[in-house]
Amino acid sequence: MCGAEDTKVVDSRLAGAGDAVRRRRRCEECSYRFTTFERVDEVPLVVIKSDGTRQPFDRAKVTAGIRAACKGRGVSTGDVEAIGDEVEDLLRAEATRSETGAVSSAAIGLAVLERLRVLDDVAYLRFASVYKNFDAASDFHRELELLDKLSAESSSG
Ligand SMILES: [Zn+2]
16 A cells, blocks of 8 residues: 555445445555445434334434524524534434433434523524424513513523
């Protein structure tokens, strides 16, 4: 092997319990052939929806929801991504502790809401309205009162 950076994958096949890939590679410079094993080092995060179906955690979908809630609120892309990071980390930790090895879709919504509450009141209410499928003005009112209460608690503490 000459140390050139470019190698070409000649052949790929599943290895181990199907969670690894064995790749036959060839150096583009000197034609040296070698084998690598690649393993997924991150367990997929599984979400259990309210109807019981399971699906992989879709981070892009979550951040899109946060972005929509924050529209016109002067919240930076960095802030939205930071919430996405925090929520994903939190859910991974939760899934690890959970008997099912998964998290509920409700846990995602709550984790996002907790962070939006601190960040921006309007974004919080918008996200809550979508997440909780509010269909009555009284729900918004109740949520506002809750927000006031929580804000009062955090400012007095
Ligand atoms: Zn080489």
